[in-house]
Amino acid sequence: MLGYVKITVDPEKVKVSASFEETYAFWSTLCDEFTKECVEVEIQSWQEEHDVIEELEKISDISKDEGLIKIQKIPLIDDNRAFFKNHAATKEGKLKWFSMRYYDENGNGRIEVRDYGLELRFNKVTGAHSEELIKQFSNPHTEAVFYDDDVE
Numbered sequence: 459m460l461g462y463v464k465i466t467v468d469p470e471k472v473k474v475s476a477s478f479e480e481t482y483a484f485w486s487t488l489c490d491e492f493t494k495e496c497v498e499v500e501i502q503s504w505q506e507e508h509d510v511i512e513e514l515e516k517i518s519d520i521s522k523d524e525g526l527i528k529i530q531k532i533p534l535i536d537d538n539r540a541f542f543k544n545h546a547a548t549k550e551g552k553l554k555w556f557s558m559r560y561y562d563e564n565g566n567g568r569i570e571v572r573d574y575g576l577e578l579r580f581n582k583v584t585g586a587h588s589e590e591l592i593k594q595f596s597n598p599h600t601e602a603v604f605y606d607d608d609v610e
Contacts, residue, residue, distance in 0.1 A: 461606040471599035478547035489543035496560035
């Protein structure tokens with residue numbers, strides 16, 4: 459049985475002055491371990507996020523406008539992986555990107571990072587694998603739940 463694991467960060471449980479590393483304690487693990495099978499990431503930014511868009515233009519293969527959103531597709535080569543891991547924080551200690559979707563080599567969306575990292579979704583996971591994810595991503599300010607109905 460396949461499903462998805464949804465991890466939600468509760469902003470009310472995060473200290474107001476929390477650093478990026480405190481708020482997104484899972485970020486390094488996500489980048490180092492869970493995106494290994496992915497070959498591309500699609501990032502959606504709001505059009506008014508000029509600095510973020512400009513920064514991604516340098517590494518994106520595809521960049522297109524969709525109304526209020528800018529969509530950029532970036533190959534996950536080593537340099538880009540290092541960029542996403544080490545340069546993800548804004549000056550305020552938040553995740554730079556509104557929405558990220560990681561794709562495997564078959565074009566399947568495997569991992570989604572939504573709402574500036576306040577929600578993660580691991581798609582097409584088994585019940586057994588979900589236990590590992592829930593354990594790995596649980597902390598005092600997150601909730602992790604497995605849903606046995608695979609909705610992508």
